[in-house]
Amino acid sequence: MKLDTSGFETTMPVIGFGSSSEMLDGFSSVPSFDLPRTTDFDGFQKKSVEMVKPAKGTTTLAFIFKEGVMVAADSRASMGGYISSQSVKKIIEINPYMLGTMAGGAADCQFWHRNLGIKCRLHELANKRRISVSGASKLLANMLYSYRGMGLSVGTMIAGWDETGPGLYYVDNEGGRLKGDRFSVGSGSPYAYGVLDSGYRFDMSVEEASELARRSIYHATFRDGASGGVASVYHVGPQGWKKLSGDDVGELHYHYYPVAPTTAEHEMAEAT
Amino acid sequence: MSIFEYNGSAVVAMVGKNCFAIASDRRLGVQLQTIATDFQRISKIHDHLFIGLSGLATDVQTLYQRLVFRHKLYQLREERDMKPETFASLVSAILYEKRFGPYLCQPVIAGLGDDNKPFICTMDSIGAKELAKDFVVSGTASESLYGACEAMFKPDMEAEELFETISQALLSSVDRDCLSGWGGHVYVVTPNEIKERILKGRMD
Numbered sequence: 001m002k003l004d005t006s007g008f009e010t011t012m013p014v015i016g017f018g019s020s021s022e023m024l025d026g027f028s029s030v031p032s033f034d035l036p037r038t039t040d041f042d043g044f045q046k047k048s049v050e051m052v053k054p055a056k057g058t059t060t061l062a063f064i065f066k067e068g069v070m071v072a073a074d075s076r077a078s079m080g081g082y083i084s085s086q087s088v089k090k091i092i093e094i095n096p097y098m099l100g101t102m103a104g105g106a107a108d109c110q111f112w113h114r115n116l117g118i119k120c121r122l123h124e125l126a127n128k129r130r131i132s133v134s135g136a137s138k139l140l141a142n143m144l145y146s147y148r149g150m151g152l153s154v155g156t157m158i159a160g161w162d163e164t165g166p167g168l169y170y171v172d173n174e175g176g177r178l179k180g181d182r183f184s185v186g187s188g189s190p191y192a193y194g195v196l197d198s199g200y201r202f203d204m205s206v207e208e209a210s211e212l213a214r215r216s217i218y219h220a221t222f223r224d225g226a227s228g229g230v231a232s233v234y235h236v237g238p239q240g241w242k243k244l245s246g247d248d249v250g251e252l253h254y255h256y257y258p259v260a261p262t263t264a265e266h267e268m269a270e271a272t
Numbered sequence: 273m274s275i276f277e278y279n280g281s282a283v284v285a286m287v288g289k290n291c292f293a294i295a296s297d298r299r300l301g302v303q304l305q306t307i308a309t310d311f312q313r314i315s316k317i318h319d320h321l322f323i324g325l326s327g328l329a330t331d332v333q334t335l336y337q338r339l340v341f342r343h344k345l346y347q348l349r350e351e352r353d354m355k356p357e358t359f360a361s362l363v364s365a366i367l368y369e370k371r372f373g374p375y376l377c378q379p380v381i382a383g384l385g386d387d388n389k390p391f392i393c394t395m396d397s398i399g400a401k402e403l404a405k406d407f408v409v410s411g412t413a414s415e416s417l418y419g420a421c422e423a424m425f426k427p428d429m430e431a432e433e434l435f436e437t438i439s440q441a442l443l444s445s446v447d448r449d450c451l452s453g454w455g456g457h458v459y460v461v462t463p464n465e466i467k468e469r470i471l472k473g474r475m476d
Contacts, residue, residue, distance in 0.1 A: 081412055225306065228450075
C-alpha cells in the first residue's frame with residue numbers, strides 16, 4: 001500500500017548541491033497552492049473574490065526626486081465601514097535597499113512581498129550582486145500574472161536604489177507593471193495626487209520632499225473615509241532606506257490648521 | 273454599502289439628573305469621500321425638546337423641516353409647546369405614513385417633560401418607538417456606541433459629568449467608524465439653560 005506522503009511536501013523547493021535548478025536562472029518554481037474541491041469552481045472563486053473585496057481602502061504614494069525615492073502611506077485597515085486597525089504597517093521592507101507598499105488585501109501583499117524578498121536574496125547569492133529594482137518588480141509582476149483572475153488583490157509600488165540610481169515601479173494584481181516618477185495607490189489616491197502633483201519639483205531637499213509626502217497623506221486621510229491613522233514617511237537613498245517619520249494624522253490636522261480660541265465659549269440660552 | 277450608510281452618521285442621547293445630553297458627529301460624506309465637516313444633525317424643536325436624525329442626509333433635512341412645521345402649527349392651536357412624549361408619537365405617525373416608501377432616517381428624540389423629567393427615545397425608519405431610561409444610539413457607528421455607552425454610563429449624572437461621558441462615548445465610537453466623525457456636536461440641556469459645544473476630534 002502506498003503511503004500518503006503529501007503532508008511531507010513543502011512549498012519551498014529544496015536546491016540540491018550542484019543541481020542546475022530553475023531557481024538559479026531567475027525563473028523560480030511557483031509556490032504550489034491546493035485548489036478547492038468543489039462542484040462549482042467558478043462560483044466559489046467568484047465568492048472568494050468578493051470576500052477579499054479588492055476595494056483597496058488605503059492611501060500610499062511614492063515619488064522620485066533629486067535625492068532618491070520618498071515613500072509614504074497611511075495605517076488604517078477597514079472592513080466595510082468598520083475600522084479594524086489604525087496601526088497597520090503598509091510599507092514593507094523587502095530588503096535594506098528596497099521597499100514595497102501595501103494596498104489591497106493585506107494577506108496577499110504581505111505574502112507576495114516576503115516571497116519577493118526571498119527571490120531577491122536568492123538572486124544575490126546566485127549572481128554575487130544585488131538585483132535591480134527593474135528585475136525585482138518584474139519577478140513580482142510575472143508571479144502575479146500567473147495568478148490573474150483568481151482574486152488576488154495587490155496594488156503595490158516597488159521603490160529602491162540600484163546601480164542605475166533610484167527606481168520606482170507600480171505593480172498590480174492584473175499583472176500590470178509601470179515605470180514612473182510619481183504614483184499613488186488606493187481609495188485616497190485622488191486626494192493625495194492633488195496635493196502631490198501641485199507641490200512636486202524634482203530638485204527638492206529631503207526635508208521638503210518628506211513634508212510634501214506627509215501633507216499628501218494627511219489630506220487623503222482627511223477626505224477619504226478608508227484612510228487614516230498614522231502617516232509614515234520613508235526615504236530611499238544610495239545607502240538604503242530610512243524611516244523619517246510616523247505622525248498621527250489626528251494631531252497633524254491641528255498642527256496644520258490650529259483652532260483659534262473664540263471669545264464666546266458657550267452659547268447660553270435662557271429657557272422660560 | 274446600504275443606503276443608510278451612504279452619508280454616514282452617529283447620534284447618541286443620554287439621561288442625567290433633571291437634564292439630558294444629545295450629541296452627534298459632524299461629517300457629511302458620499303460613501304467614502306468626505307464632503308463637509310459641519311453638518312447639522314441635531315435640531316431644536318423648542319427649548320426643552322431636541323431631535324437628532326441619522327441616516328440619509330436629504331431625508332434628515334426634509335423630515336426636520338416637516339416636523340418643525342407641524343410643531344409650529346401645534347403651538348398656534350394649543351398656545352403651548354409640545355410635550356416630548358407627544359412629539360415622539362407625532363414623529364412615529366409621520367414615519368409610518370410613509371410605510372411603503374419610507375424616510376431613510378432614524379430619529380433620536382430627547383426632551384424634558386413634566387416636572388423636568390428627562391425623556392429620550394429612538395425609532396427605526398418606519399416609526400417603531402424604543403423608549404429607554406439611560407441612553408439611545410443611532411447611525412453607522414451604533415454598535416460601537418452601544419458598547420461605549422454601556423461601559424461609561426452611570427445613572428443620575430449632573431450636567432458637567434454627563435457632558436464628559438457622552439463626549440467620550442461619541443468620540444471613541446466614531447474613531448472606529450470610517451463613515452462618521454470629523455468632530456462632534458453636543459447639547460446639554462437643563463431646566464434653565466442649553467449648553468452647545470463643538471468637540472475637537474480626529475479628522476481622519
